[in-house]
């Protein structure tokens with residue numbers, strides 16, 4: 360029986376583990392793919408206080424070393440459900456004896472964390488720190504280019520493209536905000552939107568397209584990446600199937616112009632130094648919705664206190680509803696969630 364089981368070994372989860380361990384708690388962290396989470400895709404972290412410059416992998420390794428040194432137990436498994444021990448026992452209770460056990464479990468208020476690999480771990484509290492996945496374009500070679508030309512975060516990586524040309528894929532509020540930030544640093548920002556129009560707020564569009572170094576292609580889809588050797592150097596686009604025309608708010612060249620006489624759309628290459636993909640985030644929280652309510656976008660519906668509707672269950676990091684998704688905010692949540700869990704454990 361663990362005092363705390365942390366689901367997700369990203370910055371939020373590992374910070375939660377660190378704080379609980381330093382409060383003398385027994386902690387298990389379960390991670391499904393790689394300790395460190397999203398930051399392992401970043402070649403350089405320069406905005407975490409006290410860290411001049413470090414690769415995302417170094418950052419992740421140091422966090423993992425730190426919690427292991429404090430006595431964390433870890434498992435490489437994918438969590439598929441968290442049940443109250445009472446409901447888990449009730450499902451299998453066939454005798455009076457088993458029913459009595461169910462009542463005892465209810466009183467103990469513990470949780471069973473089950474994994475895809477068949478693991479079942481019992482904990483008195485659970486911190487859900489499942490993070491988010493950035494929606495990808497789904498193109499060949501994309502994964503290998505993440506952090507090497509493809510980025511998801513202008514706040515994190517914008518400085519690396521100072522004075523250079525970047526493309527931004529997407530047309531919603533996130534894409535517009537990313538582009539506004541990039542326009543302040545980059546020589547040129549080229550928007551690539553698959554719909555014939557931008558879906559983000561009018562006000563943001565006004566701000567963005569008032570920048571002299573921004574142009575846009577609408578009604579285009581990205582179909583591939585250009586490389587010189589191993590170095591990213593551009594994107595390949597073609598007219599999107601759902602595009603009525605290649606409307607272009609910034610009066611850029613319309614790729615529809617490349618349509619040949621037979622009506623076949625030629626591909627066009629846009630040379631650039633980086634591509635920021637801002638086509639949405641995917642939280643993966645459905646499996647836990649019974650214990651921790653979700654908002655309409657699938658994020659855990661919780662505030663800075665990191666509490667949920669279930670006493671003993673906490674949420675931390677990018678997986679919860681919030682404005683800013685960064686290392687600092689993930690770590691802050693981890694600390695808040697762990698200390699709330701410690702108070703709960705100490706009171707029980």
Ligand SMILES: Cc1cc2nc3c(=O)[nH]c(=O)nc-3n(C[C@H](O)[C@H](O)[C@H](O)COP(=O)(O)OP(=O)(O)OC[C@H]3O[C@@H](n4cnc5c(N)ncnc54)[C@H](O)[C@@H]3O)c2cc1C
Nearest residue numbers: 367369370371391396397401438490515676677684685686
């Ligand atoms: C390319 C890139 C560069 C970035 N650069 C910066 C930067 O320079 N500075 C900055 O402040 N921020 C940066 N960020 C953002 C930062 O990485 C995130 O805000 C931060 O990692 C969020 O931490 P988290 O722990 O909440 O979630 P995540 O990092 O997403 O970690 C969640 C972890 O949970 C695991 N998990 C999910 N579901 C399960 C499950 N069911 N069972 C087991 N494990 C599960 C995932 O595998 C993952 O490891 C960057 C992000 C990206 C993608």
